[in-house]
Each structure stands twice: as structure tokens, then as C-alpha cells.
Amino acid sequence: xIRMQNIHFQYGRRQLFAGLNLEIPQGNIYGLLGMNGAGxxxxxxxxxxxxxxxxxxxxxxxxDPTKRxxxxxxxxxxxxxxFSLPRMRASEYLKIQSPFYPRFDKEAFDRYxxxxxxxxxxxxxxxxxxxxxxxxxxxxxxxxxxxxxxxxPTNGLDIPSKSQFRRTVASAMTENRxxxxxxxxxxxMENLIDPIIILHSGRVVFHNSLEAVSxxxxxxxxxxxxxxxxxxxxxxxxxxxNVMCERSANEEETQIDLETLFNAVVSxxxxxxxxxxxxxxxxxx
Amino acid sequence: MKLQHLxxxxxxxxxxxxxxxxxxxFLVLFFQEMLGSIVTTWNxxxxxxSWYDSNYPGFLFLGGFILTSVFFSTDMFNKSGQHNxxxxxxxxxxxxxxxxxxxxxxxxxxxxxxxxxxxAVIETLAKLTTGDSMFLxxxxxxxxxxxxxxxxxxxxxxxxxxxxxRKTHFMKTVLSLGLIALAASLVASVFARIVFAxxxxxxxxxxxxxxxxxxxxxxxxxxxxxVLGQTIYWALLAPFCWAVAYLRVKEVQSTDAIQ
Numbered sequence: 447x448i449r450m451q452n453i454h455f456q457y458g459r460r461q462l463f464a465g466l467n468l469e470i471p472q473g474n475i476y477g478l479l480g481m482n483g484a485g486x487x488x489x490x491x492x493x494x495x496x497x498x499x500x501x502x503x504x505x506x507x508x509x510d511p512t513k514r515x516x517x518x519x520x521x522x523x524x525x526x527x528x529f530s531l532p533r534m535r536a537s538e539y540l541k542i543q544s545p546f547y548p549r550f551d552k553e554a555f556d557r558y559x560x561x562x563x564x565x566x567x568x569x570x571x572x573x574x575x576x577x578x579x580x581x582x583x584x585x586x587x588x589x590x591x592x593x594x595x596x597x598x599p600t601n602g603l604d605i606p607s608k609s610q611f612r613r614t615v616a617s618a619m620t621e622n623r624x625x626x627x628x629x630x631x632x633x634x635m636e637n638l639i640d641p642i643i644i645l646h647s648g649r650v651v652f653h654n655s656l657e658a659v660s661x662x663x664x665x666x667x668x669x670x671x672x673x674x675x676x677x678x679x680x681x682x683x684x685x686x687x688n689v690m691c692e693r694s695a696n697e698e699e700t701q702i703d704l705e706t707l708f709n710a711v712v713s714x715x716x717x718x719x720x721x722x723x724x725x726x727x728x729x730x731x
Numbered sequence: 732m733k734l735q736h737l738x739x740x741x742x743x744x745x746x747x748x749x750x751x752x753x754x755x756x757f758l759v760l761f762f763q764e765m766l767g768s769i770v771t772t773w774n775x776x777x778x779x780x781s782w783y784d785s786n787y788p789g790f791l792f793l794g795g796f797i798l799t800s801v802f803f804s805t806d807m808f809n810k811s812g813q814h815n816x817x818x819x820x821x822x823x824x825x826x827x828x829x830x831x832x833x834x835x836x837x838x839x840x841x842x843x844x845x846x847x848x849x850x851a852v853i854e855t856l857a858k859l860t861t862g863d864s865m866f867l868x869x870x871x872x873x874x875x876x877x878x879x880x881x882x883x884x885x886x887x888x889x890x891x892x893x894x895x896x897r898k899t900h901f902m903k904t905v906l907s908l909g910l911i912a913l914a915a916s917l918v919a920s921v922f923a924r925i926v927f928a929x930x931x932x933x934x935x936x937x938x939x940x941x942x943x944x945x946x947x948x949x950x951x952x953x954x955x956x957x958v959l960g961q962t963i964y965w966a967l968l969a970p971f972c973w974a975v976a977y978l979r980v981k982e983v984q985s986t987d988a989i990q
Contacts, residue, residue: 457986496817496985516733519820530811532744542740546733546820 447472447624448493448593453502455488462488463648466502470643472592473621477639478628479708484645486628487527490595493626494524506593520548523586524595531578536566540585549590554618558584561614562607576602583611587618596627600634612638632704642704644711651715656702664700665690665707678717679710733821737829756790756842757849764853768863783850783868787875791842791882799834799889800901806830807980808897810988823981827894831973835886839879843870884964887972894979897989926952 448470455463462485470476480486491497492504495511495518504511509518532539536559544550559566562580570578579602586594600608615625615638629635642659644652663678669686679690690710693699711718742749763782806816806826816826850868857863869875892904924931 491985494818496814498982498984514817514823516820516822516825519818522818524814524818526811526814528811529814530805530809533747534743538743542736542743545736 448504448506450492450504451502453492453504454500455485455492455497456500461648463499466649468643468650468653470624470626472624474641475615475619475625475627475639477632477635477642477704478626478645479630479632479642479704480628480645481712482630485648486645487597489645490524490597490626490628494522494595495519496524520546521592522595523547523589523591523593525579525582525586525597525599527598527601529578529582531570531573531581533569533571535569536564536573536581539570539581540566543585544589547589547591551588551590555584555588558587558614558618561610576604576607579603580607583614587614592623594623594625596625598629598631599627600629600631608634632708636704639704642707644708646712646715652711652718656704656707659707660693660699660702662693663690663702663707664693664697665703666700679706679713681706681709733825734829737819737821737825738833741829741833752794753845756786756845757852760786760846760849761853761856764850764866765857765860768857768861772861772863781866781868783846783866784874787842787846787868788878790846791839791878792885794842795834795838795882795886796889796904797901798838799886800893800904802830802834803893803980804898804900807894807983808988813983813985813988817983817985824977827977827980831890831976834890835883839882843875843879846870884969887969887976891972891976891979894976894983897987 448468450466450468453463453466453468454461455466466489468489478486478489488497492499493506493511495506495514498512506518507521509515511518540552540555544552544555556566559581562577562584564573564577564580564584570581573581579599583596583599586596600611603611612634615627619625627635627639629639640657641655642652643650666689667683667686668689671682671687672680672689672691674691676692676694677689678692679688681688688703688706688709690702690706760782763786767782805812807813819826846868847870850866854863854865854867858865888908889901889904892907893900896903
């Protein structure tokens with residue numbers, strides 16, 4: 447469904463991607479993780495045709511995103527981290543925006559707005575940032591697009607809204623839909639995003655499901671500093687050590703802590719290259 | 732169908748500014764006409780000045796150029812505003828056409844209608860209050876027709892400026908036109924120096940000037956260049972500017988956006 451091949455991209459003289467490859471099949475809620483400046487937002491903009499690569503090809507549903515073909519745009523909803531909304535009522539916004547999406551579901555939109563406690567008769571400019579984000583989320587989920595790209599969707603949401611967000615996204619998920627959620631707030635996304643894509647130093651250093659990781663590794667909190675060859679990652683945390691170890695055959699599978707996995711992958715990308723379904727994908731020269 | 736949705740979206744989003752602008756025009760016309768009517772009635776004369784015709788070109792050209800210059804700004808070059816426009820499911824051509832139609836056709840037609848309606852309201856009020864004679868704005872004169880045609884051609888340059896420059900579009904377009912005019916006059920000077928060489932004694936000194944004789948010699952040339960100039964102006968300028976502006980819209984990306 448999404449294929450990026452040999453993508454090169456740079457901001458001025460700063461090379462961000464040099465030969466990045468990524469394949470995203472349909473039907474999952476992908477979590478895109480990476481440190482600040484790793485290129486998550488750039489990658490999402492390349493996917494949605496808002497940025498053009500200097501070299502390489504991208505296809506989304508068979509379309510070249512740089513052409514911004516309406517047929518492709520009807521299938522893609524992208525919620526950016528920063529956005530602006532027109533000064534009008536939410537109901538008016540719906541009236542002018544929804545006709546562009548042929549599969550827009552008004553009933554679902556109303557339902558999501560109720561879930562997010564949004565008043566559609568209120569003017570959008572009177573909404574808080576979090577409410578504006580919830581309006582866009584509701585719109586995106588109801589738009590009927592096959593691909594939803596959400597960049598830091600829980601930033602600006604209050605605590606109840608974050609759990610509501612998880613519930614709503616999970617309920618809106620169908621086998622024909624794909625979500626790509628870029629986030630720093632891994633705790634907000636736990637039990638929602640899977641598979642995980644980790645971007646580091648301009649390349650995809652990890653791309654796999656949590657199930658596949660938990661078959662190979664275990665993560666746990668230990669009181670004393672762990673030693674041994676099986677330890678692939680350890681970090682001191684309040685109350686002990688966060689540890690990620692290779693799982694032995696007789697050991698039970700554990701739920702992998704996303705934050706620990708991310709830290710482990712970023713600290714030793716080469717150690718996880720073999721766990722990625724597609725191997726290490728691309729990199730900065 | 733998409734174009735219709737886009738036009739509706741553009742008008743919906745700009746309706747508040749549009750109303751304020753329309754009201755401003757109405758009030759400018761109202762105060763000028765009413766004041767003129769009151770003063771002339773007071774003096775016992777007849778009000779023979781119509782402010783509509785003198786105001787119309789200013790609002791048409793200057794207002795239209797400024798409106799055109801800022802019309803692409805948020806959607807193409809604003810960091811947070813650009814996203815919505817780029818991701819809207821419509822082609823670049825449709826998005827461009829919606830904005831181009833509003834600024835090049837919609838604006839002059841709406842302005843002309845506004846002037847006519849305003850004149851009807853104001854003159855009725857003037858007649859009722861001061862008994863002054865009616866002076867309606869007539870949109871169907873030859874002058875208005877020519878002005879509208881000139882507007883469509885010259886506005887296309889500002890349309891190009893609006894898509895080409897990332898900020899201060901209007902000023903940059905005017906400055907660019909100034910530079911182009913300067914370069915054109917330099918070329919024309921050199922051209923004149925070569926064509927009328929026999930009449931020059933120094934580098935740029937002309938003695939014994941007989942313009943009639945000069946025109947006789949150059950009439951054929953001048954006619955050719957006049958036809959060429961008019962062809963460029965009426966047939967090529969607007970399509971060229973529209974085509975380049977469309978290509979600019981097509982290739983705009985996030986890196987073009989500024990804060």
C-alpha cells in the first residue's frame with residue numbers, strides 16, 4: 447500500500463534521508479517513533495505529498511504523492527502537529543470540508559464529537575487547542591479515508607481525552623484502514639500502536655510487531671544492575687534497572703515495554719537490525 | 732463539482748472580510764455622494780458630480796491587485812495554513828482555478844454589482860432627503876467594459892506575483908514591474924538611438940528635430956511594434972501569467988511555507 451524506495455531528502459545542505467526504504471502494508475495502527483529531529487514529520491509529509499524527495503520514489507495506493515492526485519488525497523487524512531482552522535462554527539466547517547471526502551460518515555462524526563465532548567454550534571476560534579485537535583480527529587476518523595496519518599495526536603489533549611482517543615481510534619479501525627501515528631508519548635499509545643517503526647539517524651532501524659519482539663526478548667524491572675551476555679539493554683530508573691534481555695526458550699513471553707524497546711533500539715540499532723521484518727532500511731551517508 | 736465545492740469554501744472562509752470590504756466601499760460612496768448632495772442643495776445648485784465613476788477604477792484596480800496578491804498567501808506560504816490546502820482532495824488545477832476565478836472574474840463582477848446597488852440605495856436616500864437628482868452608476872458603458880478587460884489582463888501579473896513571492900507579494904510585484912519597466916525603457920532608448928541614428932549629433936543629443944519626418948520614416952516599424960505590443964498584452968500576457976502561476980501552485984511544498 448505504501449512503498450518508499452531509496453528516498454533521499456535534505457533541508458538545505460543538511461541531509462536527512464539518504465536511501466531510506468519503507469514498506470507499510472494495509473490494515474494496522476503503525477507507531478512511528480524517533481528522537482527529536484529524526485525526521486518523523488518529514489517522513490509523514492513525504493508520504494502525503496507535502497514534501498518532494500530529491501531522489502527516490504514513493505507510492506501510496508499506487509499513486510505518486512508528489513502529484514497530489516485527488517483520488518489519492520480522498521484516501522489520505524493527515525492530522526499535523528501544528529494546524530490552523532478557519533474562523534467559523536464547527537458545523538459550518540463540516541459543511542464546506544466534508545463534500546471533498548466521498549465516504550464521509552456524518553453519523554460517525556457526530557458520535558465522535560459526542561465522545562470528545564465537542565459542541566458543534568460553538569465557533570472554532572473559541573475552542574482550545576485540544577478541542578480543535580479533537581474536532582480534526584473526529585473529522586479525520588469520519589472521513590472514510592483508508593490512510594490516517596496522525597502526527598503527535600495526543601499533544602494538547604487532557605488526560606481523559608487521551609484515553610478517549612485510544613478508545614475512539616481502536617473503534618474506528620477496520621481491516622481496510624491504516625493508521626500511522628507519530629509520537630513521543632509512547633505511554634499514551636501503549637496497547638494501541640503495533641507494529642512499531644523506529645526512525646533513527648535518517649533510517650528505519652526497527653520495523654516489526656511487538657509480538658515478534660516479545661518472542662525474542664523480555665523486558666523487566668530488576669532491583670540490581672544486571673550482567674550477562676543476554677542483556678541487550680539496561681537503564682537506571684527509580685527503583686532499579688529497566689532491562690531488556692534475549693529470551694531463553696523456557697522463559698515466558700512478557701509484554702514489551704515500548705519505552706524500553708525504543709531506548710534499546712536507539713542505543714544499539716545494529717543489535718535490532720535482524721529483528722526488523724525488512725532489516726535495516728536506509729541511512730544517511 | 733470539486734470546483735464548485737472549492738469556490739463555496741473560498742467564499743465561506745472569506746465572507747467576513749468580504750462583508751467588511753463591501754461595507755467600507757458603500758460607506759465611502761455614501762459619504763461622498765451625500766456630502767456632495769447636501770452641499771450643492773445648500774448652495775441652491777444642482778449636484779452634477781458622480782463619485783461612482785471616479786471611485787470605481789481605484790477599487791477595481793488597486794483593490795483587486797491587493798486582494799489578488801494576498802489571496803494565495805495563507806494557503807501556499809503559511810506554515811500552519813498550507814497543510815489544509817495541500818491535503819484537500821482536489822487537483823492543483825482546480826485549487827488554482829478557484830482562486831483565479833474569484834480574483835479575476837468574481838471580484839470585478841461583484842464590485843460592479845456592488846457599485847450599482849450602492850448607487851441605487853444612496854441616490855434614493857439622496858432624493859428623499861435633499862431632493863437631489865438621481866445619478867445611478869451605469870455598469871454597461873464602454874469605459875467600464877474596457878476597464879474590466881484591462882483588469883483581467885493586468886491582474887494576471889499580480890496573480891503570478893501572489894504565487895511566485897513567498898511574502899509581501901504586492902510590494903514585490905510592484906517593484907518587479909518597476910524594474911521591468913526600467914529595463915524596457917533602457918532597451919527602448921537604445922533601440923531609438925539605433926533607429927533614429929541620423930538625427931543624433933552626440934551620444935544622446937538630438938538636433939534639428941522633425942518628429943513628423945521621423946515618424947514618416949519609422950511609421951512602418953512603429954506600426955509593427957504597436958501590433959506586436961498589443962498582441963503580447965491582449966493575447967499572451969494573461970495566459971502566460973496564469974500558466975506560470977499554475978505551475979508554481981503545482982510545485983509548492985512544505986519548505987515554501989514561512990511562519
